[in-house]
Amino acid sequence: MKYYTEPIQKSPRIPFLVEQLYAKAPEIEADRAVLLTEAYRANEDKPIIMKRALAFRHILENIPITIRERELVVGAATKAPRGCQVFPEYSFEWLESEFDTVATRTADPFYISEDTKRTLHEVYKYWKGKTTSELASFYMSPETHAAIEHNIFTPGNYFYNGIGHLTVQYEKVLKVGYAGIIAEAKEALDRLNPGDADYAVRGTFLRAVIISCGAACDYALRYAELADKQARECSEPIRKRELEVIAANCRRVPMHGATSFYEACQSFWFVQMLLQIESSGHSISPGRFDQYMYPYYKRDLDEGRLTREQAQELMDCVWVKLNDLNKVRDAASAEGFAGYSLFQNLIAGGQDKYGRDVTNDLSFMSITATEHVFLPQPSFSVRVWNGTPHEFLIRAAELTRTGIGFPAYYNDEVIIPALQNRGLSLEDAREYNIIGCVEPQKAGKTDGWHDAAFFNMCRPLELVFSNGEDNGAQVGVATGKLPEFDTFEKFYDAYKTQMNYFISLLVNADNAIDMAHAERCPLPFQSSMVDDCIGRGLSLQEGGAVYNFTGPQGFGIANMADALYAIRKLVYEEKKYTLCQFKAAMDANFGEELDGGYCRKLTEKAVAQLVAEGKHVNEEEIKRIFLSMRSNKASEAEKAEYRRLREDINALPKFGNDIDDVDTFARDIAYTYTKPLQQYKNPRGGTYQAGLYPVSANVPLGAQTGATPDGRLAYTPVADGVSPAAGRDVNGPTAGANSVSRLDHFIASNGTLYNMKFHPTALAGRSGLESFVALVRGYFDQKGSHVQFNVVSRETLRDAQANPEKYRSLVVRVAGYSALFTTLSRSLQDDIIARTEQKGF
Template sequence: MNNYFGKLTDRMDNFREELLKAKPYVCVERAILTTQSYKKHGDKPLVIKRAYMLQNILEHMSIFIETDTLIAGNQASSNRSAPIFPEYAMDWVIDELDEFEKRDGDVFYITEESKKKLREIQPYWMNNTLKEKALAAMPKASKVFYDLGIIKAEGNITSGDAHLAVNYEEVMKLGLKDYKKRTLEQIENLDLTDYHNLKKLYFYQSIIIVIDSVVAFAKRYANLASDMAKTEKNKKRAEELVEMARILNKVPYEPADTYHEAVQSMWFIHLILQIESNGHSLSYGRMDQFLYPYYKKDLENGIITEDRTVELLTNLWLKTFTINKIRSWSHTKFSAGSPLYQNVTVGGQTVDKKDAVNPLSYLILQSVAQVKLPQPNLTVRYHKGLDDKFMKECIEVVRLGTGMPAFNNDEIIIPSFIEKGVKEEDAYNYSAIGCVEVAVPGKWGYRCTGMSFLNFPKSLLIALNNGIDLESGTKLSEGVGQFIDMTSFDQVLAAWDKIIREFTKHSVIIDTTVDMILEQDTADILCSTLVDDCIGRGKTIKEGGAVYDFISDLQVGIANLADSLSAIKKCVFDDKLITTKELWNAMLSDFEGEDGNRIQDILINKAPKFGNDDDYVDTLISGAYDVYIDEISKYHNTRYGRGPIGGVYYAGTSSISANVPQGNGTLATPDGRNAHTPLAEGCAPVHSMDRNGPTAVFKSVAKLSTDKITGGVLLNQKITPQLLSTEEDKIKIIALVRTFFNRLKGFHVQYNVVSRDTLIDAQKNPEEYRDLIVRVAGYSAFFNVLSKQTQDDIIARTEQSL
């Protein structure tokens, strides 16, 4: 099985081994250089200041070229090290300096010298970071939801946005020189007596600064490669370094003409976007489509071979894996495994509605299989015309157990986009972004999903407590009464309706506050340059420069809400097995004692559970979720009416690993779940509650309003390796996916192919499972880097049979 896709070349195998052995350090170079630049250019307009910041970083950061690489460019002073971005937040950095190495998961190392340097720059950033300004700007009535952990938005105020794919295809085809030319033409036509044009001038000037800085950065590597070639004793390696220098002296400023040039151009842009802003989910888009013409031409002209193509791809994935990000410990719990969610999309359809699979699609699958890493995050766009040959190849990758590829369904995503106003040709060109979120590469604004997290089960508890948070005693909303006084299930639904609408409003207020401060205090110049139509409009993405700007929040604990509503209706009001008072007191005691255990047993075993194709519970959650969907659709983001199509919200279930920390902050719930234990992940059923097999799970999930949950309907399924051991098994799972997508209109599915026994053994003997990768949520991670609580959550997931 391991050799189905062939092996890495020796040099790429050496490179992979080097990266896996690398200890992830905290790199302070960017923090120091950013502080210098902010001090020097503090009097300048924001976009100019940010442009000079990036220039200073690219001019002075450490650069190196690895022994085995064919592609140049590094994010930090050493591979797998994580830069600090002080403009977003510094409080948690300073507070946790001595704790990075002691973490339960996502461990980072830091030298005493680096600690000293960070403490030295701290005074400048006190009360001067995005996080501090955003928290200060949040209206008090909404901030309490943030403080109580009901609505979580820490990731948005401690890092950049990203969650998009820029127009890599156009950069390769035209080069940055074309962007510079267009920008200079815009400057020439500005009437600076108009305030709006004055703002545009600053933006255009910042673009010129950044493009020149990117070119200079590439030339630094070109010069380094040339210098290395002069002293290199291995003739073949010297020739490679000379070629690398030639390419770096050309791209990304000039158009790429060869496959190697195109890959280097794309990587260099991708890298600098990560240096400019540490926003994760920066994705490559439909790589098999825009790289294929270069591959095809080089293959026909004898410039490249299939093997060399795969080697360059594996090199790109290894370089992608070098990028790392450190988060605060509280936010790390929401993104366990230090993921970057750098998504690559293959397959799908062309804009003229034909199957888009080409020979490079197969080679991308092969290369991802060979490298066997958590990055990139591979997604296959499924459609009815996707042939079994390609599907079988995808299943062979699934069998490797890396949790990839994930499958997204054209049959529901494309119509959903078109219904929301996306042009048909753009809708057919969508790609996966980050986890399961979707957007049009090069035309979509930030955060197509992931603005903030809303805890559904905790919201239900507050709804049942007359609008009062149980733990803090804080009154958050006018309710409809106490659960113990309710005499019908309709009152429960009325309480949910009132509370979730109120909480949704506060989540939008928090989002709006964060977006307002992001727009005022940060700007990603290179990223905005490479998204249409920022140059045409003279606006950054945050100001409304993108063609499309739809966003979503994320809803956590969907299956817990489903099972809770089912248990209340069935056990309390329909069958009258327990009273409202008995249930309420049992939850408050966390089901302790003989009576608590009896009630918990009833809740778990006497009520229908989501994931079993039971309309009793599936209809309840669909209706409850539709209340949220209806409410969120009423609101607009800060770009509404400022240029982009859209500017509105939709729902999303890609809760990453937030189910663990949000469960930790939630008391016992009516589904029989104990206090402080993980919530259900994504839209998957509660662990072990789905007892009728994967088809039943698919049917339950499909009853949600998936056409309106355009932020992504995340569904993880776990199966053992033995269940994909025969050709018959592979055919079965292909048929299952086709049924889910064609007939049921499912949105997404991905598979963890690993046994419970393996995971338990890996937890006990981590040194023997260094390469074990698991699907955490909409992303994969090495099992060993996860906290024990997240590992336990993955172990507890239901193992499906075919």
């Protein structure tokens, strides 16, 4: 394969489009919710899948459409740029209760007009008792409710929202259009025998597919008419011509197959946007854009109908559009997914189904587009394997060096066998792409439920220390009183017992939610583009996909490895302390003051309570409350004793420093989550597979976790992903990478996440790039699965905290995604700064 590797000039249109997009704060719009509710009311007599299709059609026939100034690829889900629609069929109470705070909250604020509030308030009256979250709640066992209430895990993502987290068959729409898919559904319908036992289910599903795909075609025609109208009214000849071409494009795609690269871009965009009007799921990932777009690019280029510069401009326009989509989440989730991110993961490079490298021009141009647009979407990734061209990785390293946090690097040599181990065929596994943060799957065949929950691995250990009690309630298993654990094995077994118990409840929660989505929100449009829904006559939510998984994430491995290592050493080997001494010290936060940010929040709550009771609270009083929450009530002698224990803990070897003993231990700790999980099944006929990454939930969920035996203070962040705990990997980047590679990345087939952070100077010059590429390659040779980089100095980040106005465009890598630094909450900003910054190689 020959490819063009050089950067291409940026069109002046792109900065204009970006500026237009960010001119105003994002806003909540009510149109979709109103139209959806109208359609449900009008079709109460129909089965749910038909109701969904008719609602989708009603929305697309009536939702306001807009062509933004100077754009080449059109289609917007909201009137205002970066606005968001809402999805009351999943949940709505949280938004209603946050109407007055959503515009001013720290993480991802959204403007909402009084008018919209009133409209949504009316709409919400219909939805009481009809949402997926209410049904899911009904299906969960009482023990599961207790575990969620006590913050052992949170299935919030799919409990409150749509699923998303998939890659559809874009290539199919590009090739045959929705007309082709409708024809396929009609054929399937013709083959049905009215005497079949499942005729009702399959027939209705196929009719719903036909209606949904037809609605998508008609929606594009509305844009064709709007573009025509604007062209007629346009006096500027160049724009007039552009609008005429836009109109022609929208007449052809997505109804028919694309005949040019430009049409392919437009078709892609309609698919991408419409998926996010149908449901509120995020991480709907474009996947291997460089592969399915390539034939259209190649033909246009060969036939002289398109220059590279034009192709680049179109790609840049698509990149901008990916930032036009937005989503409002509840305040707590917004902290866990901070940065307005939709996690639309787009990946370049890698192999085809025959195992040949297929890096092409568009792979390189994807890097250039990310440089040109320089925004958080798409979440840009590259695939790396032994056959990856060196120059591709050097170009990727150049992008890394800009500090945007892209690309994330993925290792074919781990992911392909890991997926095969989960039952994918070799050919399918070779064609994997990444969903959302780090989750691999085969596009167009998978319903992966990749982000099914966050499981805090620290909480079960807390419950070992309390014999399963939490705040006076028996939440976990009564594993025994501390003095009964006379060997480390017994203690470790108690941890495993708690883990196994809560994993079973996690599964109970996810399966309850899964059932609720199948019953209340099957998605016929999405299902029309995933095999083998049409063949089986089943929506994705009912198990229509070829591959079905549920992937909840565990996090806190580094803390648990260091914690259990400390207990084994200090309690059982050196016999320097007892478990009871550990417990006393942890209960007293090792003799230290409580975390300031945490106390600030507690104080705010207490003050709000007092104010609500009609009391006047002055500055003095607030200060007194804060200080009393913060101060440590232990005696000075006790404090000294607890601090001594913490010093002894701190002196022990830690995960992340290439120390075999600790690293092997960490591998085993990860198994306490990954192994039990894989024996469970979901209602779609698939299996569970673990991921080891926290998105940005390590911060808010850390704030729900007391002090841990690794010396971590109460309510401070838990380690992110599979990365070492912040500030504890002190032996340089290669030692850190060696440690992380000792975990079993194959079994965590829903993805692992390793964050590294560099000064820009570490990548200076060609030799810096070469060393960087060698680091990625070296880590991958040792079977790490994923790595990503923040390239920015600590000083820069501190300055950005102090002077946010100067750093509006500063993009940092948060977890599986990048976000604008200044839009993140203060505590998440602090966490990013605290992650060890490597000085160089």
